[in-house]
Amino acid sequence: MPAGERAIQSRFRHIVVATELSYNKRHTASLTNSLPCIPTSSNRKSHLMRTSQLQLSTTKESPADAEVISHQLMLRAGMIRRLSAGLYTWMPLGLRVLRKIEKIVREEMDAAGAAELLMPAVQPAELWQESGRWGQFGPELLRLQDRHNRDYCVGPTHEEVITDIARRDLRSYKQLPVNYYQIQTKFRDEVRPRFGVMRSREFIMKDAYSFHASPESLQQTFDDMYQAYSNIFSRMHLKFRAVEADSGAIGGSGSMEFHVLADSGEDAIAYSTGSDYAANLEKAEAVCTESRAEPLQEMTLVDTPDTKTIQALVDNFDLPIDRTIKTLICHASEACDAELVALLVRGDHQLNEVKANNHPMVATPLCFASEQEIRNAIGAGPGSLGPVKLPIPVIADRTVAAMSDFGAGANVDDKHYFGINWNRDVELGEVADLRNIEPGDPSPDGSGELQILRGIEVGHIFQLGDKYSTAMNATVLDENGRDVVMSMGCYGIGVTRVAAAAIEQNNDDNGIIWPVPIAPFEVVIVPINMRRSDALKEAAGQLYSDLKSAGVDVLLDDRDSRPGVMFADMELIGIPMRIVISDKGLAKGAVEFKGRTDDAATDVELGGIVDFVRARLAELSG
RNA sequence: CGGGGCAUAGCGCAGCCUGGUAGCGCAUCUGCUUUGGGAGCAGAGGGUCGCAGGUUCGAAUCCUGCUGCCCCGACCA
Numbered sequence: 001m002p003a004g005e006r007a008i009q010s011r012f013r014h015i016v017v018a019t020e021l022s023y024n025k026r027h028t029a030s031l032t033n034s035l036p037c038i039p040t041s042s043n044r045k046s047h048l049m050r051t052s053q054l055q056l057s058t059t060k061e062s063p064a065d066a067e068v069i070s071h072q073l074m075l076r077a078g079m080i081r082r083l084s085a086g087l088y089t090w091m092p093l094g095l096r097v098l099r100k101i102e103k104i105v106r107e108e109m110d111a112a113g114a115a116e117l118l119m120p121a122v123q124p125a126e127l128w129q130e131s132g133r134w135g136q137f138g139p140e141l142l143r144l145q146d147r148h149n150r151d152y153c154v155g156p157t158h159e160e161v162i163t164d165i166a167r168r169d170l171r172s173y174k175q176l177p178v179n180y181y182q183i184q185t186k187f188r189d190e191v192r193p194r195f196g197v198m199r200s201r202e203f204i205m206k207d208a209y210s211f212h213a214s215p216e217s218l219q220q221t222f223d224d225m226y227q228a229y230s231n232i233f234s235r236m237h238l239k240f241r242a243v244e245a246d247s248g249a250i251g252g253s254g255s256m257e258f259h260v261l262a263d264s265g266e267d268a269i270a271y272s273t274g275s276d277y278a279a280n281l282e283k284a285e286a287v288c289t290e291s292r293a294e295p296l297q298e299m300t301l302v303d304t305p306d307t308k309t310i311q312a313l314v315d316n317f318d319l320p321i322d323r324t325i326k327t328l329i330c331h332a333s334e335a336c337d338a339e340l341v342a343l344l345v346r347g348d349h350q351l352n353e354v355k356a357n358n359h360p361m362v363a364t365p366l367c368f369a370s371e372q373e374i375r376n377a378i379g380a381g382p383g384s385l386g387p388v389k390l391p392i393p394v395i396a397d398r399t400v401a402a403m404s405d406f407g408a409g410a411n412v413d414d415k416h417y418f419g420i421n422w423n424r425d426v427e428l429g430e431v432a433d434l435r436n437i438e439p440g441d442p443s444p445d446g447s448g449e450l451q452i453l454r455g456i457e458v459g460h461i462f463q464l465g466d467k468y469s470t471a472m473n474a475t476v477l478d479e480n481g482r483d484v485v486m487s488m489g490c491y492g493i494g495v496t497r498v499a500a501a502a503i504e505q506n507n508d509d510n511g512i513i514w515p516v517p518i519a520p521f522e523v524v525i526v527p528i529n530m531r532r533s534d535a536l537k538e539a540a541g542q543l544y545s546d547l548k549s550a551g552v553d554v555l556l557d558d559r560d561s562r563p564g565v566m567f568a569d570m571e572l573i574g575i576p577m578r579i580v581i582s583d584k585g586l587a588k589g590a591v592e593f594k595g596r597t598d599d600a601a602t603d604v605e606l607g608g609i610v611d612f613v614r615a616r617l618a619e620l621s622g
Numbered sequence: 623c624g625g626g627g628c629a630u631a632g633c634g635c636a637g638c639c640u641g642g643u644a645g646c647g648c649a650u651c652u653g654c655u656u657u658g659g660g661a662g663c664a665g666a667g668g669g670u671c672g673c674a675g676g677u678u679c680g681a682a683u684c685c686u687g688c689u690g691c692c693c694c695g696a697c698c699a
Contacts, residue, residue, distance in 0.1 A: 060648065060660070061634050065692050085691075140698075157699075191623090191697060205699095257699095460699060492699070528658060564659035571659095582658075592658095 048544060049521070050558040051569075054092045058569050068264055070503035071196030073512050077573040079499075086193030086201030090496075093573060096520040097499050098204065102183055104235050104517065105206045105493060112228040114179040114208055119161045121185055125151035127160035131471045142189045154187040159468045159490065162209040166486065167474035173213040176476065176486065177221055181208035183495060198456070198500040208491040211469070213476060218463055218487045222254050225461045225491045229258050232493070233458070237515030238502055241455060243269050244279040245462075255462040258493075259455025260501035269455045270437050274448015281452065282354040284437045285444040288398040297405045297419030299388075304416045308383030310347040313407065313416065321348045325400055325408040327385035329374050329392070330356070331363035336393050340369050340377050344387060344396040346403065349435040359432055361395060384409040388417050388426045397434040456501040457494075464488040503574075512574030513596050516620045521555040523547065523613055524575040526567065528582035531560045540581050543591070543609065550610050552617065571596065577616060579609060595620075 055078075062072040074080045079094030090098055106116065125143075128134035134141075134153075142154040155161070162180055170178065183206045193201050208225070212218040226242065233240040238260050245257040257280060259269055270284035271277065279285070307313050314321050324347030332341040341361050345351050357366040371381055377392060378385065386408030387394050407418040422428040441450045466485045468474070475483040499518070506513040516522055525547075527540040540556060547554040555575065557566050563580075570578055580592040580601065591609050594601035595616065604612050 058660095059633065063633070064628090064635090067693085138697090188699085192693095194692090457699080462699095494699090532657090562657060562659085562661065564657095564661085566660095567658085568660045580658080584658085 048541075048556060049554070050556050052558050054555075056093060056559075056569065056573070057091075058572055066196065068195045068198065068504065069507055070198060070500040073503055073507060073572070073574075074196055074500065077512060079573075080197060082196075086190060086199075088197055088200055088202075093520050094499070097514070097518055098495060100518045100520075101236065101495055101498050102204075102206075105183065105232055105495065108228045108232045108235070109181050109206070109208065111231075112179070112224050114181045114210075114228075116182060117165075117180050118182050119155070119158050119165075119184065121155055121187070122152050123155045123158075123161055125153065127164055127472075128153060131160050131163070131468055133160070140188050140190065142187050155184070156186055156188040157492075158182070158184070158207055159209065159464070159488075160472070163468045163472045163474050163488070166209075166211050166469070167472060170211060170474075170476050170486070173476050173478050173484070176213045177210055177217045179208055179210040179221055179225075179489075181206060181491075196500060197496045198504075200496070203497065204495040206493040206495055210489040210491070211474070211486040212488070213478065213484060213486065215487060218489050219254070222461060222463055222489050225489070226256060229459050229461060229491075229493070233258060233260070236498070236502065236518050238498075239505060240458070241269060241271060241278050241453070243271070243455075244283050245460065255460070257457050258459030258461075260458050260498070260505055261453055261455050262501065262504040263454055264504050265454035265456040265501075267455050267457055269453045270450045271453060272443035272445065272448040272450055275443060275445050277443050277445045277448075277450075281436055282352065284450065286352075286398065286433050286435050286437045287442055287444050288402050289442050290399075290402050292402045292422065293404045295404055295419075295421035295424055297421075299417055299419045299421070299425045301410055302416050302418055303414060304384075305414045307414070307416070314347070317407070317416075317418070319407050319418070322346060323403065323406045324348075325386060325403070325406055326351075327387065327390075327409060329369040329378075329382070329385065331367045331369060332393065333361055333363045336361050338377075338392045340373065340392045342385070342387070342390055342392055342394045343434055344394060344400045344408075345435045346397065346399050349397065349399065349438065351434060352436045355432070355434050359395060359434070361393060361430065378411050380409065380411045380413050384413050384415060385411055386417060386420070388420060390426075393429065395430045395432050395434065396428060398431055399435065401428055401431045456497070456504060458498050458501050459491075459493045461491040462489065464490050507574075508597075510568070511572035514574040514576055516576050516617065519553075519574065519576050521575050522553040522617060523577040523579060524555045524557055524570050526557045526563070526570060526578055526580045528563050528580060528584075529560075530558070533583050536581065536583050536586065539586055539606070543579070543581060543606075546610050547613060550614055552610075552613055576620065577613065579613070 057078040059076050062076050066072040066075055074094065077093065078091050079097065080088045080090055082088055109116070125134055141156060144152050144154070146152060170176065183204060185202060186205050187202050190199060190201050193199055197203065210218070210221045212221065230242065240258055240260050243257050243259060245255045259265065259267060268281035270279050270281055304313065304317070307316055310321065310324050310326060313319055313324055326345050326347055328343045328351055329340050330343060332338050343351060343356055353366050356362050357364055375381055378390065388408065389411055401422065404421050405419050407416055408420060410417045420426065437450050439451050443450050466487050469486045469488055474486050476486060478484045502515060502518060503512050506515060514520070525540055525544055527536055530536050530540060544554055544556050557570065559566065574596065576596045578594045585591050586606070589606050590603040591606055592601045593604045593609065593612060
């Protein structure tokens with residue numbers, strides 16, 4: 001038996017054992033620890049939700065391989081359990097969060113006029129061959145065969161299936177526009193799954209696809225989706241930003257990403273302090289408002305031994321870093337006569353590889369030249385390169401074009417030119433935006449300056465155009481009775497990723513701090529020593545029932561643990577509000593209320609606690 | 623795919639160098655005590671030391687191969 005199979009078997013064996021144990025435990029508990037008496041006749045549907053029913057299982061320590069805080073907290077809180085690389089079980093507590101996220105997404109998608117459907121997770125290869133993606137998609141696409149050796153894939157996305165639906169069902173322009181959506185499990189065989197459900201292989205996504213007879217109609221639905229997405233993330237109480245994105249290989253015009261802001265986010269976002277402008281760092285335009293100063297220095301050739309880096313140049317020759325130039329050599333596109341092309345950015349700036357890749361003179365995909373290729377073409381190695389007497393085409397960043405009296409390699413090993421000036425010493429040829437923006441750069445829309453935030457991409461809307469509809473011949477008849485290819489938009493939200501992103505954004509030393517709209521419960525009742533007091537049991541049950549009747553999503557911690565354990569657990573799993581009920585409090589007719597982020601608890605009269613909670617909820621829910 | 627690391631009880635780890643009865647903390651179970659911020663004491667259960675070979679009287683430990691996982695990089699809606 002292969003080792004993997006045995007591991008799986010032994011894992012299952014363990015699960016069976018655990019289930020038996022917990023069954024026995026629950027069984028015994030229900031015998032020995034009779035539950036609070038709840039009036040059910042008036043309220044049969046809203047059953048009692050107790051921590052014991054949730055099978056809550058928290059830990060103090062997190063597994064060593066959990067890197068990011070959301071992954072650690074989700075494991076510690078018992079929201080998820082890992083089955084295998086990039087594959088997670090959503091435990092009862094975590095599933096409640098997912099369901100709340102899905103509910104908000106559904107409501108807003110429905111309100112925006114989209115229609116929910118559900119497509120198969122497994123898709124036949126024929127469709128992907130038709131769109132051309134069977135060959136394009138790399139190992140990310142999980143391919144499999146059925147018993148007849150027919151090829152299938154587990155869908156990483158559903159453009160092909162939905163386009164097939166559209167071409168079968170849509171006949172006339174009169175039926176357009178339509179916007180279909182689904183909430184589905186997707187699979188992408190990520191090179192390196194990590195960060196828990198943030199970048200897992202299997203994940204739940206809301207994806208929507210719209211079909212149109214005109215660009216105006218596509219733009220309208222795109223705008224509607226922009227609004228719907230803004231509503232969705234606002235309703236979840238997440239701090240987010242919509243940013244312009246590079247549309248990448250998929251093409252199309254409009255492309256906006258929605259990012260949940262968090263310091264730990266994987267993506268950098270540039271935003272203007274003076275306007276609504278925001279863009280993915282890959283896309284954010286670096287403008288140069290300075291004009292070139294007149295030359296003050298003569299160009300001189302200087303011996304610069306052991307000076308292979310910008311930093312060494314700055315240190316050894318007292319040259320300000322903003323008067324140095326980095327010369328990067330990459331493969332040229334067919335549009336150039338040469339094999340190689342040089343990219344120039346200022347010494348303290350970073351090359352933006354997406355921008356470079358998009359330049360017509362640069363080979364796609366971007367490929368840096370090897371040292372040998374550089375030596376063959378230029379006669380000097382990296383570290384001594386510069387624009388003067390360079391035998392290959394040059395593209396200068398906009399900022400570089402505005403520099404004067406600067407230093408750069410002389411294309412001779414261990415020599416640099418200082419005091420270089422454009423046009424006088426070397427022709428300034430092609431100029432383009434090649435670099436990443438830096439904090440403090442002027443905003444490209446002219447108002448304010450740019451700063452950088454980090455974000456987690458949770459949504460992406462873009463206008464696909466006719467890529468799939470043309471490839472798959474999805475047409476309708478127009479007013480003139482002629483076939484027209486429909487244009488498409490597509491709109492995704494990473495449902496499982498939203499849960500993780502919310503935690504990245506909202507946590508403290510004690511655990512998760514759920515925004516109320518997506519918290520697994522809104523409020524938890526923590527009875528102190530309930531087992532010993534029938535009166536307390538009764539009161540806790542009554543309070544639960546009252547809150548439930550008032551429409552509050554409430555959890556009762558019936559575990560009869562020590563108070564400290566219950567407090568710590570409820571803070572770890574991030575319930576926004578906590579009511580402590582005890583004999584001591586009941587004696588004075590009060591319970592104790594504490595919001596998750598409150599500094600201290602406050603006493604509230606028992607008779608008024610339901611209204612108090614509702615008021616607090618209204619406040620927190622906006 | 624390149625580089626590095628790890629694999630010992632459910633979780634977190636020690637033991638390995640220098641081969642000789644497999645340990646610690648948390649968790650679990652039992653009993654007693656305790657009961658408003660992750661309780662105390664006493665006891666118990668739980669391990670083919672990732673897998674397969676090899677060396678050896680003897681392997682968690684040394685050697686070889688394999689597998690899985692993690693990190694960095696490259697890649698990626």
